[in-house]
Amino acid sequence: MPATQRRPLVLITGASSGIGEALSHCFAQAQHDLVLVARSADKLQALARQIEAQYPSRVQVVPLDLTLPDGTHQLATALKARRRLPDVLVNCAGVLAQQPFVRMKSADHQGVIDLNISALTAIMSHFLPLMIKRGSGRVLNVASIAAFQPVPLLATYAASKAYVLSLTESLSQELQGSGVSITALCPGITATPMLQAATQGNAQLNQLPGFLIGDVQDVARQGFEACMKGDVICVPGIINQAAVLASRSTPKWLMRRVSDLLSRLAS
Numbered sequence: 001m002p003a004t005q006r007r008p009l010v011l012i013t014g015a016s017s018g019i020g021e022a023l024s025h026c027f028a029q030a031q032h033d034l035v036l037v038a039r040s041a042d043k044l045q046a047l048a049r050q051i052e053a054q055y056p057s058r059v060q061v062v063p064l065d066l067t068l069p070d071g072t073h074q075l076a077t078a079l080k081a082r083r084r085l086p087d088v089l090v091n092c093a094g095v096l097a098q099q100p101f102v103r104m105k106s107a108d109h110q111g112v113i114d115l116n117i118s119a120l121t122a123i124m125s126h127f128l129p130l131m132i133k134r135g136s137g138r139v140l141n142v143a144s145i146a147a148f149q150p151v152p153l154l155a156t157y158a159a160s161k162a163y164v165l166s167l168t169e170s171l172s173q174e175l176q177g178s179g180v181s182i183t184a185l186c187p188g189i190t191a192t193p194m195l196q197a198a199t200q201g202n203a204q205l206n207q208l209p210g211f212l213i214g215d216v217q218d219v220a221r222q223g224f225e226a227c228m229k230g231d232v233i234c235v236p237g238i239i240n241q242a243a244v245l246a247s248r249s250t251p252k253w254l255m256r257r258v259s260d261l262l263s264r265l266a267s
Helices: 018-029 041-054 071-081 106-134 155-174 193-201 203-207 216-229 238-249 252-266
Strands: 009-013 033-038 059-063 088-091 137-142 180-185
Touching: 009 018, 009 106, 018 033, 018 041, 018 088, 018 137, 018 216, 033 041, 033 071, 041 059, 071 106, 088 106, 106 137, 106 155, 106 180, 137 155, 137 216, 155 180, 180 216
Parallel strands: 009 033, 009 088, 033 059, 088 137, 137 180
Antiparallel strands: none
16 A cells, blocks of 8 residues: 555554453554554454454454563564554553462562563563654553552552553653653453453452443543543543542552452452
């Protein structure tokens, strides 16, 4: 296609399921071409076939473990082979480990850090300078409502998402006037395979009332819209928004007490 007729290109990590999969449909519906990244080649291929059958988008899949030492470099190389820089970068790849901190193996903590923090940072370090040089681009980082408060039993995960939120807010200031925007999507509990896995480790999660569990399609839609508008933070759901407001206005010592109480009730 001539350059003037090209559809915008979005790169989505963690695209094989959950919010990443739902975001893939959002961007395809908005007439973006897609590069989908995840570890599962079979799931990516199935999603690519589904999207190409439903939308006019072209889809490239990149099966890749971003926690490998050269994982992000491989991804950057794959994109350079297209000779085309993504118009939108979506960092959705993430992992959750739910256990008391001292019961988790060191490798499990490191796995959360490697994917949720290190890989995300490395990917942005590859593509942000190129977006700035071009003078346009959008970044959507999927964080969590856990980024706003201490979460016992999810200590490392919550800390990793606090990093993502803080990094996004800091970069939103650095990027002013560059033509590049950056957004943090901070969903609450959402009906995804990640929640299903957490439920297997903690049966009490099955007792959560339905109104506390977000719909993955709605979360993705709100994240997509916030990204395209250039909003810095998107917290889907009125209840989650109220919780964030309370966490930012409540003394830290009180938030720790409340979080401790809730974790004891859930354990």
